[in-house]
Amino acid sequence: MLDLETISFGNDSEISDDASSTKTPLREEVMQTLLNKIISGELEPGAKLTESKLAEELGVSRTPVREALFYLERDGFVKNDLAKGFSVSQLSAREVRESFPILESLEVLALRSLGPFAAANVNELKRLNQAFSKAAGNSNECIAIDNLWHETLLGRCPNQRLLALIKNLKHAIMRYEHLYMIDASLVAMSVSQHAAVIKQLEAGNMDAAVAALETNWRFSRDAMLVRIGETSY
Amino acid sequence: MLDLETISFGNDSEISDDASSTKTPLREEVMQTLLNKIISGELEPGAKLTESKLAEELGVSRTPVREALFYLERDGFVKNDLAKGFSVSQLSAREVRESFPILESLEVLALRSLGPFAAANVNELKRLNQAFSKAAGNSNECIAIDNLWHETLLGRCPNQRLLALIKNLKHAIMRYEHLYMIDASLVAMSVSQHAAVIKQLEAGNMDAAVAALETNWRFSRDAMLVRIGETSY
């Protein structure tokens, strides 16, 4: 049972205040709604985000919209030019070139913190990797499963702050993953790279597992850069 | 009116901002003011931050105060319990134990990105390290110089996003540095560890320079943990 977590591509715009969401502030719901629209591409890079328009569209006032936008700014989804307002930040080769090595370093740190005899749930990783392979063709599902695979790999890392940071940075690059996961042959590459990590973990060879994980990150980065180049930015 | 006691522990350098940016929004000034008060300890860990009180104190309305607090929340200086408001987050051994390895990893990544024949400004690093040594006893000055040393070491790293991330995370641990820099013998240790990094950079030995930098981070982390233990949290 795959839980797609924060990734829901439902496109009903109105914020509904059903009983279950009574405890979350509006700013949280607005933030999540906007995040989904940005990640899914409904709000395209460069799009102007006018506070009053969004407020009316979502049926709330400007206040929670502003607070949500400030929050999204922190993770790089939107930018805020003084007195000119918010807009969806552009996809850029530079962001990929800069973000991927950071995430690679942090995931390596998290992986090593699991200790040499990896406590990672190898069976779950294998199961997810199979599902990943089968999902080729459906980029949304691929993205979700790939994220889940990495979360499962590192989930037992005791450094909560590190995991939170990784999650945040991942958010920021999620928009780019479509460019990668749309290509079934690239998905296949990722699947085999994941398998290599699993194999080394099973063998208790942490250094080799780290190297395999690094390979995975570097390959996806390069492939993504090609894609971005193709789509001309 | 706003009293802008700009202690200036490193100022935020925003992209694409012409020099004459005298028009800063109130939220920025409020943010900086609160940040200084938190870092300097005037606002103690655990202190309740009542929006209306702060607003009156600073001579502005609640709006820019709230926006500043949301900003500070993102860097871990304050926390926001739903409907209970903001408070200065507690110093914790856990934060040190979790943050330091992250910063170590990221600085190592940045250092390596300089290339094997380090383009770092060795003379400037030496000069700063001497000043660092002389500043022993003045913890504020030590913190400023230490930060400057690390910034100088990594300043030529081409990964702007990495440098920005490091800067943010450093902000969050700056409050802890007082516990370290107050002890002149610990400052002396840092000075010699810095010297080791410089020496290896001069020799063009990147691996050894990285190892020396890691030593610096691990030593300060351990020393800081002892201090936190002593002051009982």
Next chain:
DNA sequence: TTGATAAAAATTGTATACAATTCTTATATT
């Protein structure tokens, strides 16, 4: 047409008002 410029409209920055929730305190009950 092009460019400059000023009025008008739209949008953001900030302040304030009101509603919902939490905290405090006083009172009552055992």
Next chain:
DNA sequence: AATATAAGAATTGTATACAATTTTTATCAA
């Protein structure tokens, strides 16, 4: 005295109002 609880105060969450700034549009001169 201790506990429970309800009224009231204080505080946060959200909405709206107004001021400052930017963007658009209209007009005119070259």
